[in-house]
Amino acid sequence: xxxxxxxxxxxxxxxxxxxxxxxxxxxxxxxxxxxxxxxxxxxxxxxxxxxxxxxxxxxxxxxxxxxxxxxx
Numbered sequence: 063x064x065x066x067x068x069x070x071x072x073x074x075x076x077x078x079x080x081x082x083x084x085x086x087x088x089x090x091x092x093x094x095x096x097x098x099x100x101x102x103x104x105x106x107x108x109x110x111x112x113x114x115x116x117x118x119x120x121x122x123x124x125x126x127x128x129x130x131x132x133x134x
Contacts, residue, residue: 073106081110081132091133098126 077094084092094112096103112130120127 068102073102074109077106077110081134085134089134091131094130094132095127098128104128 094107098117107130111132115129117126117128
């Protein structure tokens with residue numbers, strides 16, 4: 063995201079709306095992932111109720127990824 067558009071809550075709103083749609087579709091829980099060093103995405107995930115399951119290294123790109131679940 064371009065710098066002037068950061069920290070305005072767009073990511074949080076987008077994820078909230080996406081999770082609302084998932085709930086409407088009858089999904090009971092949703093897996094959310096992000097790179098472990100992406101603090102903004104971690105905050106958005108946690109702010110929308112994501113509960114950390116754990117971290118793992120994805121060998122395809124060699125980065126550590128956080129896996130969080132949110133339930134309805």
